[in-house]
Amino acid sequence: MIRLVDLYKSFGSLQVLKGLSLEVKRGETMVVLGRSGCGKSVLLKVILRLLPLDSGEVWFGDLNTSDFTDFQMVPVRRQIGMLFQGSALFDSMTVFDNVAYPLVEHTDLPDDEIEERVHRMLEFVEMDGTENKMPGELSGGMRKRIALARALVANPDYVFFDEPTTGIDPITASRINELIVKTQQEYNVTSIVVTHDIASALFVGDRFSFIYDGKIIFVGDRSEFLACDIPAVKKFRENGLWTKR
Numbered sequence: 001m002i003r004l005v006d007l008y009k010s011f012g013s014l015q016v017l018k019g020l021s022l023e024v025k026r027g028e029t030m031v032v033l034g035r036s037g038c039g040k041s042v043l044l045k046v047i048l049r050l051l052p053l054d055s056g057e058v059w060f061g062d063l064n065t066s067d068f069t070d071f072q073m074v075p076v077r078r079q080i081g082m083l084f085q086g087s088a089l090f091d092s093m094t095v096f097d098n099v100a101y102p103l104v105e106h107t108d109l110p111d112d113e114i115e116e117r118v119h120r121m122l123e124f125v126e127m128d129g130t131e132n133k134m135p136g137e138l139s140g141g142m143r144k145r146i147a148l149a150r151a152l153v154a155n156p157d158y159v160f161f162d163e164p165t166t167g168i169d170p171i172t173a174s175r176i177n178e179l180i181v182k183t184q185q186e187y188n189v190t191s192i193v194v195t196h197d198i199a200s201a202l203f204v205g206d207r208f209s210f211i212y213d214g215k216i217i218f219v220g221d222r223s224e225f226l227a228c229d230i231p232a233v234k235k236f237r238e239n240g241l242w243t244k245r
């Protein structure tokens with residue numbers, strides 16, 4: 001469904017992606033693990049083309065978007081819901097306007113339909129009643145849930161989660177994990193979850209991949225991940241962040 005082929009991305013002399021390849025199947029949740037600074041957020045941004053690639057191919061189904069202009073990327077991005085690391089809500093807009101934003105920007109839906117969908121999404125993330133609040137009034141975990149509602153409101157085929165559980169307490173983190181699973185089950189999306197939280201990864205993931213030195217050095221299912229004896233993976237697994245639940 002999503003196929004990444006030999007991706008390269010540098011910032012000046014800093015090479016971040018050095019021939020990264022990965023395939024994500026339709027309907028699965030692929031977890032991308034790796035140490036802080038290894039390029040996980042950069043990977044999501046080059047897939048969305050919020051950052052340009054140096055070389056390599058990004059395929060969505062049989063569509064190769066590698067040479068797409070920003071204009072050509074618009075309908076592709078519309079199919080993707082993105083939960084940014086740090087939520088990236090618009091601070092000057094209410095919760096309602098934040099969640100409604102993708103619909104207002106990209107659709108001609110009538111106001112009552114938009115209202116209905118926003119309300120349904122806020123219920124899904126258990127944040128109904130917060131429509132008129134400003135993001136600044138909410139906790140980190142609440143902001144993540146609002147950001148998830150915004151990511152899902154336009155019924156995307158793909159959802160990318162960047163560190164969905166980082167920086168929030170374990171109880172809220174496990175609620176977010178449950179929502180990620182519920183998202184896959186109810187909306188049948190194909191997801192990429194980027195994280196360094198192993199417990200979260202194991203809760204939400206169907207398959208697991210590991211970035212090291214700019215490449216994917218491991219892909220496998222849960223038991224393969226837990227048994228993997230590649231030294232970098234093993235070390236990460238043994239010293240990784242295990243959120244208590």
Ligand SMILES: Nc1ncnc2c1ncn2[C@@H]1O[C@H](COP(=O)(O)OP(=O)(O)OP(=O)(O)O)[C@@H](O)[C@H]1O
Pocket residue numbers: 011014016034035036037038039040041042043085163196
């Ligand atoms: N826009 C940018 N300009 C220059 N360097 C960048 C830019 N974005 C990321 N980098 C660098 O690329 C490397 C990878 O960053 P990235 O944010 O992808 O790491 P990460 O794996 O997401 O880390 P974390 O787990 O801490 O979120 C880092 O060294 C970072 O400083």
Ligand SMILES: [Mg+2]
Pocket residue numbers: 040041042085162163
């Ligand atoms: Mg990151």
